[in-house]
Amino acid sequence: TQLLEQSPQFLSIQEGENLTVYCNSSSVFSSLQWYRQEPGEGPVLLVTVVTGGEVKKLKRLTFQFGDARKDSSLHITAAQPGDTGLYLCAGVGTDSNYQLIWGAGTKLIIKP
Amino acid sequence: NAGVTQTPKFQVLKTGQSMTLQCAQDMNHEYMSWYRQDPGMGLRLIHYSVGAGITDQGEVPNGYNVSRSTTEDFPLRLLSAAPSQTSVYFCASSYLGWGQPQHFGDGTRLSIL
Numbered sequence: 001t002q003l004l005e006q007s008p009q010f011l012s013i014q015e016g017e018n019l020t021v022y023c024n025s026s027s028v029f030s031s032l033q034w035y036r037q038e039p040g041e042g043p044v045l046l047v048t049v050v051t052g053g054e055v056k057k058l059k060r061l062t063f064q065f066g067d068a069r070k071d072s073s074l075h076i077t078a079a080q081p082g083d084t085g086l087y088l089c090a091g092v093g094t095d096s097n098y099q100l101i102w103g104a105g106t107k108l109i110i111k112p
Numbered sequence: 113n114a115g116v117t118q119t120p121k122f123q124v125l126k127t128g129q130s131m132t133l134q135c136a137q138d139m140n141h142e143y144m145s146w147y148r149q150d151p152g153m154g155l156r157l158i159h160y161s162v163g164a165g166i167t168d169q170g171e172v173p174n175g176y177n178v179s180r181s182t183t184e185d186f187p188l189r190l191l192s193a194a195p196s197q198t199s200v201y202f203c204a205s206s207y208l209g210w211g212q213p214q215h216f217g218d219g220t221r222l223s224i225l
Contacts, residue, residue: 100210
């Protein structure tokens with residue numbers, strides 16, 4: 001069974017600080033998606049990474065897929081209160097089901 | 113531009129009652145899926161469908177039934193509600209498969225007393 005572990009589970013920082021959220025596995029994924037979820041809403045896709053070593057930027061958010069496609073990170077520069085939310089990673093498995101494997105999420109709070 | 117619509121938004125049931133959670137999408141997506149979200153456990157797949165007339169079980173299917181008679185609709189039925197089914201339920205759809213962006217509804221918050 002493929003698993004995705006996210007860390008930290010919870011992070012509370014001041015506005016303007018930098019942070020990194022990690023999504024790790026011992027298994028290879030064909031691609032990995034990052035979502036943000038706000039209270040009372042469903043997750044919304046931020047980015048998909050497909051190639052090992054790939055780096056994608058979305059304004060102040062930088063996403064990286066590990067060279068071996070087993071891990072990914074999300075780095076936020078100069079965090080703002082609007083970045084507050086639950087960040088979820090999801091990998092497309094390479095076993096027979098090819099289903100999405102979800103991490104448990106990182107709850108991020110940015111204090112003004 | 114509705115996307116994925118879930119009804120109801122909130123529901124309280126008594127143990128043993130049955131109910132159907134509705135999910136409809138207007139994007140002509142083939143893949144549809146139902147998840148439950150519990151604190152600290154992320155999203156767990158209940159059932160999914162790769163097209164009208166085709167459904168399959170996910171990670172936690174026990175106590176739930178689904179059917180897919182049209183491309184647009186994918187209802188989730190709780191057969192006999194149990195307190196362990198208290199959760200937030202999300203319906204999602206995607207165009208061609210798991211590697212494509214998943215579009216989620218806003219969820220149904222369900223409490224079983």
